[in-house]
Amino acid sequence: MSELTVLQAVRLKGRVSPVDLAATLGEDPNDLAAIVDRLTRSGLLVDGKALRVSPYGRARLDELLTGERQHVDKAALSAAYGDFRAVNAEFKAVVTDWQLKDGHPNTHEDTDYDAAILARLDGVHRRVTPIIAAAATQLPRLSRYAAKLQTALDKVSAGDPVWLSRPLIDSYHTVWFELHEELIIAAGLTRESEANSGDAQ
Amino acid sequence: MPTPPVLLLDGNAKSPPEILGHKGHGIDLMRGNGLPVPPAFCITAEVGARYRAEPAATMDAIWDDVLDGMRRLEAATSRTFGREPHPLLVSVRSGAAVSMPGMMDTLLDLGVSDAVEKALAVEGTAPFARDTRRRFTGWYQRIVGSTAPDDAFLQLRSAIEAVFASWDSPRAVAYRTHHGLDECGGTAVVVQAMVFGNINANSGAGVVFSRNPMTGAREEFGEWLPGGQGDDVVSGTVDVEPIAALRDQQPAVYDELIGAARSLERLASDVQEIEFTIEDGTLWLLQTRAAKRSAQAAVRLALQLHSDGLIDEAETLQRVTPAHVETLLQPSLQPETRLAAKLLANGLPAGPGVASGRAYTEVDAAIDAADRGEDVILVRNHTSPDDIHGMLIARGIVTETGGATSHAAVVSRELGRAAVVGCGRGVTESLAGKLVTVDGNEGEVRDGSLQLSAWSEDNTPELRELADIARRVSPLRAHTRGDYPRLERHSEAAVRTAMASGHGDVVSANPLLAMLAAIRLREDT
Numbered sequence A: 001m002s003e004l005t006v007l008q009a010v011r012l013k014g015r016v017s018p019v020d021l022a023a024t025l026g027e028d029p030n031d032l033a034a035i036v037d038r039l040t041r042s043g044l045l046v047d048g049k050a051l052r053v054s055p056y057g058r059a060r061l062d063e064l065l066t067g068e069r070q071h072v073d074k075a076a077l078s079a080a081y082g083d084f085r086a087v088n089a090e091f092k093a094v095v096t097d098w099q100l101k102d103g104h105p106n107t108h109e110d111t112d113y114d115a116a117i118l119a120r121l122d123g124v125h126r127r128v129t130p131i132i133a134a135a136a137t138q139l140p141r142l143s144r145y146a147a148k149l150q151t152a153l154d155k156v157s158a159g160d161p162v163w164l165s166r167p168l169i170d171s172y173h174t175v176w177f178e179l180h181e182e183l184i185i186a187a188g189l190t191r192e193s194e195a196n197s198g199d200a201q
Numbered sequence B: 001m002p003t004p005p006v007l008l009l010d011g012n013a014k015s016p017p018e019i020l021g022h023k024g025h026g027i028d029l030m031r032g033n034g035l036p037v038p039p040a041f042c043i044t045a046e047v048g049a050r051y052r053a054e055p056a057a058t059m060d061a062i063w064d065d066v067l068d069g070m071r072r073l074e075a076a077t078s079r080t081f082g083r084e085p086h087p088l089l090v091s092v093r094s095g096a097a098v099s100m101p102g103m104m105d106t107l108l109d110l111g112v113s114d115a116v117e118k119a120l121a122v123e124g125t126a127p128f129a130r131d132t133r134r135r136f137t138g139w140y141q142r143i144v145g146s147t148a149p150d151d152a153f154l155q156l157r158s159a160i161e162a163v164f165a166s167w168d169s170p171r172a173v174a175y176r177t178h179h180g181l182d183e184c185g186g187t188a189v190v191v192q193a194m195v196f197g198n199i200n201a202n203s204g205a206g207v208v209f210s211r212n213p214m215t216g217a218r219e220e221f222g223e224w225l226p227g228g229q230g231d232d233v234v235s236g237t238v239d240v241e242p243i244a245a246l247r248d249q250q251p252a253v254y255d256e257l258i259g260a261a262r263s264l265e266r267l268a269s270d271v272q273e274i275e276f277t278i279e280d281g282t283l284w285l286l287q288t289r290a291a292k293r294s295a296q297a298a299v300r301l302a303l304q305l306h307s308d309g310l311i312d313e314a315e316t317l318q319r320v321t322p323a324h325v326e327t328l329l330q331p332s333l334q335p336e337t338r339l340a341a342k343l344l345a346n347g348l349p350a351g352p353g354v355a356s357g358r359a360y361t362e363v364d365a366a367i368d369a370a371d372r373g374e375d376v377i378l379v380r381n382h383t384s385p386d387d388i389h390g391m392l393i394a395r396g397i398v399t400e401t402g403g404a405t406s407h408a409a410v411v412s413r414e415l416g417r418a419a420v421v422g423c424g425r426g427v428t429e430s431l432a433g434k435l436v437t438v439d440g441n442e443g444e445v446r447d448g449s450l451q452l453s454a455w456s457e458d459n460t461p462e463l464r465e466l467a468d469i470a471r472r473v474s475p476l477r478a479h480t481r482g483d484y485p486r487l488e489r490h491s492e493a494a495v496r497t498a499m500a501s502g503h504g505d506v507v508s509a510n511p512l513l514a515m516l517a518a519i520r521l522r523e524d525t
Helices: A003-013 A018-025 A029-041 A055-069 A074-099 A111-136 A140-157 A172-186 A191-196 B017-032 B045-053 B055-077 B114-123 B126-144 B152-168 B170-178 B230-235 B244-249 B251-268 B295-307 B313-319 B322-329 B335-340 B363-371 B385-393 B407-415 B427-431 B461-473 B492-500 B511-524
Strands: A045-047 A051-053 B006-008 B040-043 B090-095 B106-110 B188-193 B204-209 B221-226 B272-279 B282-290 B343-346 B348-351 B354-360 B376-380 B396-399 B418-421 B435-439 B444-447 B477-479 B505-508
Touching: A003 A018, A003 A029, A003 A051, A003 A055, A003 A172, A003 B385, A018 A029, A029 A045, A051 A055, A074 A111, A074 A172, A074 B407, A111 A140, A111 A172, A140 A172, A172 A191, A172 B385, A172 B407, B006 B017, B006 B055, B017 B040, B017 B045, B017 B090, B017 B188, B017 B251, B017 B282, B040 B055, B045 B055, B045 B152, B045 B188, B055 B152, B055 B188, B090 B152, B106 B126, B106 B152, B106 B230, B114 B126, B126 B152, B152 B170, B152 B188, B204 B230, B204 B251, B221 B230, B221 B244, B230 B272, B244 B251, B251 B272, B251 B282, B295 B313, B295 B322, B295 B335, B295 B461, B313 B461, B313 B511, B322 B511, B343 B427, B348 B407, B354 B363, B354 B396, B363 B376, B363 B385, B376 B385, B376 B427, B385 B407, B396 B407, B396 B435, B407 B418, B418 B435, B461 B477, B461 B511, B477 B511, B492 B511, B505 B511
Parallel strands: B354 B376, B376 B396, B396 B418, B477 B505
Antiparallel strands: A045 A051, B006 B040, B040 B188, B090 B106, B090 B188, B204 B221, B204 B272, B272 B282, B343 B444, B348 B418, B354 B435, B435 B444
């Protein structure tokens, strides 16, 4: 487990308990404890009520991410992000339609309505999988997002819809939001410039 | 004799909204009462319904009548459609029997070509001609889905077809489903001579209400956009001025407008929302309809119209629904409180609810403030995944960028936070440190910590007055106290049971709601 992977995971969660960090990384908590301890002692992580990245750690992470991008095919990552943007619009519409029906909170009483949305989610998943695979040819650690999306989708399909959009757990939306952030960085962009151009909303 | 497919709206069409659509009906009403309305004709809703089954055959069958209608518009305006030197431009607008605001398509400024643009530049100015053409091209591409042909009559035909077809657009279908409206039928189409609010500084467009539809106050209310066209006003993308600005700029026209609003209110026996354009100092009314109103206004306006003698007691109780009263009994931001506080930012309502607190723009500072026990509003340019902890402790969320499906909106709704997104650049700076109220229902951020309050049947004078009227009209008289059988709930079933048992008088915790239910039950039987 590299320093970059751990710092990036903590940074994307903002604040995270060691247990949740191990879960999102798919690591054994005991193995992870040693790395977290080392990063905390060197001042990169702050260990309060939850772990978070220190300003020094944030600078270090930016350095590592820049280094990671030195040896990639920039055009391939830009293309992957371009493809992602198109399916991102559809995904956000899917989640919004799941939350709201005709502008009012979805009471989930209309099973046909819900089923149609979940079918659209399957379509989104089929579209995003090859995009992640393409990005992972450049940055192999991104392949984890495909597995995490699959796990969330399996839980939704098994009848537990909180795994579609609930925050603070690795729901489909949470993982997607983090993947989106990763792809923006990988394409050498910032979320702020993307937000202001209307693409990272 | 069957209704002709095309009717001139000169005040003599005199057909119900089911035929003319509410828009056509309103235009005919206004023209019939001598109000200034640009000449128009209507293709009936019956044609709109036929179009859905047989588009091409229907268009062929009515085309001669449409051409005849165009000749009438040309004669009335002394202009020629699609031709210089005095070109006639028209709008093509949808109008169903029931108003479905913003759900169907409308095109403005039809009839532009290279030659017509030149003629418009001669009659007005070159920028006006360019602006008008730019607007037309945009509308046409968006709604018809192709580049506009030069031939004005081809433009007209495609536009009419697009408007007919918009009856079946997903948003229109969803609107009808949600509001329980009939799926049969179709929309009428109104073709009207254009007047130009964008022609010079003495021009503009706006919307005026005959009374305030938010608070129900007896005062003019509305918006005015100098130099704009009507679509600018409703789009919400440009900053409009309050209607009072028109009073200062063009007092005589303002008086004429308010006079027209009063007449229309009397004619329709209801508060009106009127779209108007001022073209070089001349007032034109484009549309009138019953104003959409808040629950507060629904009650106050019904009582005012009753005391003004415009509606009787039974009608007064029709104007107030049980849903209005239920809404008023819940704590909410009262419109007069809301409108009295300074508007600091507005955007898209993304998470319902109202929340007050101090605006923080950094997540860590926001979390620290919440730990100290402060009420926090998180204001960000956009949200990133790691903002979740700031959103979690915040009572309300505001962003500069992002639409109603943005990540910020999705997460706000999941967390049940009041949220307004897409407020525009600079909002984080302007709000930072201020005590604000986020209104996720209206999409506004207002100055200060605004208190929510509720009406009550016991203490709010308007509801007591309404209950007094209801006791004279309702088949079931409900009282707060007295020696009568007790109605435990005001549900429809409970009220029905009480009525079936022959009770004339009951005691109820919500007498007004019980009587509104009783009145509606009587109508159903």
